[in-house]
Each structure stands twice: as structure tokens, then as C-alpha cells.
Amino acid sequence: MSTSANSPYHHGNLRQALLEAALIILEKEGETGLGLRDLARAVGVSAAAPYRHFDSRAALLEALAVTGFQRFSAAMEAVAAGNPADPMAAMGKTYVLFALGNANLFRLMFSPQLKKDGRPGLRMAADVAFDTLRHVVGGDMQTGRARALAAWAKVHGLSILLLDGQIALRAGEDTEALIAEIIGSL
Amino acid sequence: MSTSANSPYHHGNLRQALLEAALIILEKEGETGLGLRDLARAVGVSAAAPYRHFDSRAALLEALAVTGFQRFSAAMEAVAAGNPADPMAAMGKTYVLFALGNANLFRLMFSPQLKKDGRPGLRMAADVAFDTLRHVVGGDMQTGRARALAAWAKVHGLSILLLDGQIALRAGEDTEALIAEIIGSL
DNA sequence: CTCCTCATGTAAACAATGTCAACATCCGCC
DNA sequence: GGCGGATGTTGACATTGTTTACATGAGGAG
Numbered sequence: 072m073s074t075s076a077n078s079p080y081h082h083g084n085l086r087q088a089l090l091e092a093a094l095i096i097l098e099k100e101g102e103t104g105l106g107l108r109d110l111a112r113a114v115g116v117s118a119a120a121p122y123r124h125f126d127s128r129a130a131l132l133e134a135l136a137v138t139g140f141q142r143f144s145a146a147m148e149a150v151a152a153g154n155p156a157d158p159m160a161a162m163g164k165t166y167v168l169f170a171l172g173n174a175n176l177f178r179l180m181f182s183p184q185l186k187k188d189g190r191p192g193l194r195m196a197a198d199v200a201f202d203t204l205r206h207v208v209g210g211d212m213q214t215g216r217a218r219a220l221a222a223w224a225k226v227h228g229l230s231i232l233l234l235d236g237q238i239a240l241r242a243g244e245d246t247e248a249l250i251a252e253i254i255g256s257l
Numbered sequence: 258m259s260t261s262a263n264s265p266y267h268h269g270n271l272r273q274a275l276l277e278a279a280l281i282i283l284e285k286e287g288e289t290g291l292g293l294r295d296l297a298r299a300v301g302v303s304a305a306a307p308y309r310h311f312d313s314r315a316a317l318l319e320a321l322a323v324t325g326f327q328r329f330s331a332a333m334e335a336v337a338a339g340n341p342a343d344p345m346a347a348m349g350k351t352y353v354l355f356a357l358g359n360a361n362l363f364r365l366m367f368s369p370q371l372k373k374d375g376r377p378g379l380r381m382a383a384d385v386a387f388d389t390l391r392h393v394v395g396g397d398m399q400t401g402r403a404r405a406l407a408a409w410a411k412v413h414g415l416s417i418l419l420l421d422g423q424i425a426l427r428a429g430e431d432t433e434a435l436i437a438e439i440i441g442s443l
Numbered sequence: 444c445t446c447c448t449c450a451t452g453t454a455a456a457c458a459a460t461g462t463c464a465a466c467a468t469c470c471g472c473c
Numbered sequence: 474g475g476c477g478g479a480t481g482t483t484g485a486c487a488t489t490g491t492t493t494a495c496a497t498g499a500g501g502a503g
Contacts, residue, residue, distance in 0.1 A: 079469090085480080103370060107461065117482050119462080124480090128461065178369055181421055183361075184289060201423070217442045220415075220424060224439060225407060228414025235367055237387070238406060253410060256403045271451080293490065303453050305491080310451090314490065 086124040088114050093135055097175050102132070102182065133185055133193050139176045140196035143169055144203050151207040158207055163226045163254045164247070170230035171246070177234065229253055272310040274300050279321055283361050288318070288368070319371055319379045325362045326382035329355055330389050337393040344393055349412045349440045350433070356416035357432070363420065415439055 092113045096105050107128050108118045125131040146169055147162055154161035170177040179185070185193050208219055229250065232238045240246065278299045282291050293314050294304045311317040332355055333348055340347035356363040365371070371379050394405055415436065418424045426432065 101369065101373060103373075106459085108459085118460095119483080120481055122462075175369075181417070181423075183287065183364060183421065186421065187287060187289075197423070217438045220418075221411060221439045221442045224414035224418055225411040226414065227418060228410035228412065228416075229406075230414075231367070231417060232406075232410055232413060235369065235372065237367075237383070252403045253407045256407045292488090294488085304489095305454080305493095306452055308491075 085114065085116060085120060089121055089124065089131070090134060090138065093131060094138075094176065097135065097179065098173070101175050102179055105132075107131070129185065129188065129190070132179060132182070133190050135176070136180045136182070136185060136193050137196040139173065139180045140193075140200045142173075143180070144200040147200070147204055147207065159222065160251075160254060162204070162207065163222070164250055166226045167230045167233065167250050167254075168247075170234055174234055177230070226254065271300065271302060271306060275307055275310065275317070276320060276324065279317060280324075280362065283321065283365065284359070287361055288365055291318075293317070315371065315374065315376070318365060318368070319376050321362070322366045322368070322371060322379050323382040325359065325366045326379075326386045328359075329366070330386040333386070333390055333393065345408065346437075346440060348390070348393065349408070350436055352412045353416045353419065353436050353440075354433075356420055360420055363416070412440065 089110060093105060093110055096110060096113065107121055110131075111118045111121055121131065125134065146165055150161045150165040151158040180193075180197070204223075205219070208222075229238075233246075233250075238249075240249065275296060279291060279296055282296060282299065293307055296317075297304050297307055307317065311320065332351055336347045336351040337344040366379075366383070390409075391405070394408075415424075419432075419436075424435075426435065
């Protein structure tokens with residue numbers, strides 16, 4: 072029996088439940104709205120229980136961001152494998168769509184808060200993600216480095232500007248079309 | 258006499274003093290480190306005093322971000338006026354250098370927190386800044402819209418990636434040179 | 444000049460939050 | 474069968490943003 076009707080003293084698999092509930096709250100309420108007490112209540116556990124699995128709220132956030140980077144990497148590899156002809160364009164589109172589809176998670180991944188205090192796990196996950204990205208893009212970061220960085224900057228900037236609502240859609244304009252158009256324009 | 262030895266009951270010009278001290282603390286400690294009580298203490302005033310000039314901490318942050326956008330606009334117009342030949346490149350470089358020179362202020366300007374709750378003042382200041390930017394870039398947003406947005410995205414993304422330390426400098430590499438190189442690569 | 448008003452500042456309190464220490468419960472291994 | 478450590482609970486503490494009631498004094502009305 073996993074979760075019996077009367078709440079058992081031991082949750083069985085907290086940590087995972089915390090992370091899942093945290094992800095939902097994060098996307099719905101934003102990083103600020105994700106309080107440890109609310110989270111604990113949502114999972115049906117006391118306020119101090121999360122501390123058995125995460126050293127602090129920042130550690131919880133870090134774990135969340137790490138899963139975000141893993142998911143991000145997976146999406147990137149998948150789309151690159153699916154479009155062997157022109158992986159760059161496909162990856163750029165996926166990059167932006169990932170940001171739009173996981174807005175608050177994406178913001179958390181690049182949160183200055185988290186990297187302010189050490190957080191080596193986050194740094195590692197980010198490095199892994201971008202290393203695979205670099206690897207897929209093509210081997211020579213020597214010669215085409217500036218071009219690769221420019222492409223990355225453009226895609227990342229587009230993601231954030233769209234996320235912040237800074238780039239407004241025109242009447243009857245399609246988001247994906249706009250993304251493709253901007254990415255396409257060198 | 259500006260600040261007399263015995264602190265007068267009325268500060269004279271709080272609000273301005275608050276904003277200036279807040280800007281210093283912001284750049285030194287980050288947005289999280291900017292607490293209302295610390296700020297009040299830094300200015301030599303009680304913890305509740307700021308509420309006579311700002312409805313909430315968010316309002317204080319908003320005012321700070323607004324000044325940031327004004328300063329940003331001024332820098333942009335100045336550099337555009339100074340380089341009539343090729344304003345685009347000069348503005349791009351200034352854009353990135355502004356972000357690097359006012360890291361936490363720049364982050365605050367694009368903080369999702371602030372725009373989450375109305376904050377029409379911030380929205381207005383941002384629109385004004387980007388309108389002048391659009392105006393300088395060139396009239397036809399109709400035809401060259403995608404190109405303009407792509408340039409904006411590239412510059413903005415480069416700013417954030419550099420800010421977050423995501424783009425690492427190589428040994429003996431100059432920041433400005435890297436910026437110019439990336440901006441130059443279409 | 445005097446007085447009175449209102450903007451500005453203070454003090455004390457409240458609710459909420461992250462966090463910790465002391466205690467309770469129970470899973471799994473000898 | 475019993476014991477130990479992992480896991481969860483309770484209660485408390487410090488800190489923060491914020492509000493309410495009160496204090497101060499600058500500056501105009503008479």
C-alpha cells in the first residue's frame with residue numbers, strides 16, 4: 072500500500088512529491104509564491120519536514136532548476152536527433168518554445184539568486200546542458216565561436232523578451248511564425 | 258548645512274536619499290539584500306519612514322527600476338547622437354556595457370516580480386525607453402521588423418549571458434572585443 | 444507674531460516566513 | 474523480537490514587510 076487513507080507518519084516518497092508539487096506551484100505562482108510552508112501543506116506534511124530532504128529553500132529551488140536543465144537537455148538532444156539536416160534552426164525553435172512552455176522554471180534556471188551562493192549542482196547541470204548544446208551544434212568552437220555565441224545570444228534573448236512580454240504580438244500573428252522569422256533573419 | 262550633527266526630526270529630502278542609498282545597496286548586495294529596514298538604517302531613519310514615500314517595497318523597487326530605464330534611455334540617445342554613421346553598432350555595444358556596468362539594476366529593470374503586479378510606471382518607463390530605441394534605429398518597423406527584433410534579441414541575450422557568467426572569457430580576452438565580435442557577426 | 448494644520452517621522456505591534464532544536468514514530472536489519 | 478537511524482511533528486526564534494497610533498515641526502492664515 073502506498074498512500075493509505077489515514078495519512079501515514081512516513082510519507083513514503085517525500086522529496087519527489089515535494090519536487091513535483093513545487094514545480095506546479097512554481098509555474099502557477101512564480102518563484103516568490105513558492106513558500107516552504109505552503110508547499111509542505113500542499114503535500115500534506117508539516118512545515119519542517121522538507122528540511123529532512125533539502126538543506127534550505129534555496130537548495131529546493133536548486134534541485135528544481137537542475138531538473139529543469141535536465142529536461143532542457145533532453146528536449147535539445149531529441150530535436151537535434153530528429154532533424155539531422157539543419158539541427159541549428161530546430162534547436163533554436165525548441166529553445167524558445169521550452170522557455171515559453173516552462174516560463175517560471177526557465178527563469179529559475181537562470182536566477183541570479185541561486186548562483187549568488189555557490190550552488191555547484193546548478194552550475195554543473197547548466198554546464199552539462201550547454202556542453203551537449205555545443206557538441207550538437209558542431210565541433211569547431213575555435214573558428215565559428217563568435218557565430219555560435221551570437222546565435223545563442225539571439226535565441227536566449229528572444230526567449231527572455233517574449234517571456235517578459237517585451238515583444239508584443241501583432242493582431243492575428245502567430246507566435247511560432249514570429250520565432251521562425253526572427254531566428255531565420257541573420 | 259545638509260546633514261547636521263544632531264539628526265533633525267524631518268530628514269529634509271528622504272525619498273531621494275532613499276533612492277540613492279537603495280541604488281548603492283542594490284549594486285552591492287543584490288535585490289534580495291535590499292531590505293527596507295537596512296535601507297532605513299543606512300539613511301538614518303526609522304523602519305516605517307520609507308512608507309511615507311513608497312507604498313511598499315515593490316513600489317520602491319519600481320521607482321529604482323524607472324530611474325534605471327531613464328538612465329538607459331539617456332545613454333542610448335547620447336551614443337546614437339555621437340555616432341551618426343552607424344548608430345546600430347554603437348548602441349548595441351552601449352546596451353551591453355550598460356548591463357554589465359549596472360548589473361543588478363539591469364536585472365531589476367527586467368524583474369518578473371515587478372511586472373507581475375501591475376506596476377504601470379515601470380511598464381511606461383520601459384515602453385518609453387524602447388520607443389526611443391526603435392525611433393533611433395530607423396523608421397520602418399514594417400519591413401525590417403524581424404531584423405530589428407533579431408538584433409535586439411541578440412544584444413539583450415548577450416547582455417544577460419555575460420551578466421550571468423554563462424559566456425566565459427578566454428585567457429587574455431578582452432570583454433569589449435568579444436562584444437564587438439559577437440555583435441558584428443550577423 | 445501666533446496658532447493650527449498637515450506632511451513627515453517614530454514607536455510598538457502583527458502576521459508571515461525560513462529555520463532550528465527537541466521529541467515522536469516507524470522501517471528495516473541483527 | 475528488539476534496536477537504531479531515517480523520517481516526520483511540534484513548538485519556538487529571529488527577521489521581514491507592513492500597519493496603527495502617536496510625536497514633531499515647517500509653513501500658511503489670521
